[in-house]
Amino acid sequence: MPEPSTPEAVISMRGATATLGARAVLRGVDLTVHRGEVVALLGANGSGKSTAVRSAIGQVPLTGGTVELFGTPLRRFRAWSRVGYVPQRTTAAGGVPATIREVVSSGRLSRTKLGLPGRADRAAVDRAIELVGLSDRAKDSVNALSGGQHQRVLIARALASEPEVLIMDEPMAGVDLASQEILASTLREQVAGGATVLLVLHELGALEPLIDRAIVLRDGCVMHDGPPPEAVGQHALPGHDHVHPHAASEPVRTGLLT
Template identity: 55%
Template sequence: MAADGVYVSLGGLPILRDVSLHVGRGEAVAVLGGNGSGKSTLVRAVVGLNQVQGGTVRLFGQPLQDFRQWSRVGYVPQHSSLNVSNATVQEIVASGRLPHRRPFRWFRRADRAAVADALQLVGLADRAKWPFRSLSGGQKQRTLIARALSTQPELLVMDEPFAGVDLHSQAGLANLLAGLRADGLGLVIVLHELGPMAEVLDRTITLCDGRLADHDAPTSTMDCDPELAEHSEIGLLDPVAGGE
C-alpha cells in the first residue's frame, strides 16, 4: 500500500495535508497522533471511505479508483462506530465474506470454514451465537478483527482497535497481531500510544493538525506541536518491492 502526498477535506475543512504512508507485505506501521490529528481520516481514505482530493493512493500497485480486489484488504473500524442491534458474533464475522460472494448466492462451505477459522483465531469460537452488544470491549474488537480476517486479506487496516479495551485484552490483541504479521500480513494500525504494540511495529508515523510530524515517534504523542508538523522535513522510506 502506498499513499503519497494525500490531501483530504471534509465539509470544506482541510483534514489531511500532504500526508504519505507506505506499508509493505509483512510490515506493521502505526499511525499516531492526538485527537483530531487526522488519523482516522487517513486510514478511511486508504480504504476508499473518504474521498482523496489530492495526492495518490495505490493498493497492491493499482490506483485506488481502479482497485476492485477488496477481499485482499481487511478494515477494522472502532467498535463504537458499529450500529447493530440483535446481530450475533457469527453474523458479524460472516459479513466479511461478502467480497467473495456473488449477489443473491448462499454461503458456500468455504465461506463457513473461513468464518469458523477466523473465530477460532481470535478466541471467540465459543461466543459465535452471542449477541454482539453483550460482549466486552476487547471481545468486540476481536469480533471486528475476525470479520476482517474472514475475508483472508493481505493488508489489515485498523482504526484504534485498543480504544476502550483493558490492558490484559490489549496484550492479547497485540500477540494476535504479531502472529498475523509473522505470517506475512501487512498492518496499518491507528493508535494513541504504542503500549503493547511497541514490540510488534516496524515503524510509526505521527500526525499533528493533519500533517506529518515525525517518524519513529516516542510512545506519547499527546503534546503535538502544529508548527513542527508545518515546518519539519520528513524523509519517507521507500516502498517495499512487491509488497504494496
C-alpha cells in the same frame, strides 16, 4: 551482484489532501506501506490519522493527491477481499440483532461465490472467531457483548476474508486488559504469517514489539517517518515535543502522542 528489489507497495498515498467540512485535515500526506511491514500511524487527536486510513480505502474522498492499493489506483481497485479494515470502536452490529457468527460471516462475503458459503468460507469464519477467543460464544447475540468483545468481533470480521493487508483504526482504544492481550496475540499471529498491517494508534503499548516503522502526523502533515519514537514518562504528556532522529544530521520535531 544485483541489488535487492524494494518490496511491493501495498498502500501508497502521494500528496494526499482532504477536508472535513471547511477544515483541512490532510495537507499533502505521503505514506507508503510495503508488503510484510507493520506500520503505526501516530499523532495527537485531530492530527489526521483516522482520515488518512479512511481516505486510503475510499471512505473519505481526497481533494488532491493520489492513493494506490497493490499498485492499482483507488478508483479502479476492486479486490476488496485483499483488504481487512477494522474501524474505530463501534458496536459490531449497529443495534441489529445478530450473532457473533453472523457478523463475522459478513466479512467473508467478498470471497463467497454466488453468495453461497462453502466449506472454505465456513472454515475461515470458524478460524477468525477462534483467533479472537470467542469460539464458545459464536451463537451469542453481539448485543450481549462487552466493548472489548465487540472489538474482537470486528477484528474477526476483518480476518474472515483472509486479507493480505490489515488496516486497524485504534484497535486498543477503550478495550479491557484481557481483550487487549487477545488482540495483541491475534495480531502477532497475523504478522508471523506475513500479513501487512497499518495501525492507527494513540500509543504503542503492547503492540510496540511488532512495529517496524512509525509515521507521525501533526496538523495533517507527516512529521516523522522512521523508527518508532519512544513515548514514555513525559514524552507521552499532551503537547510534549521531543526530538527524534530522522537522518544522521537531521533531527525532526514530532509533537507526538497525547
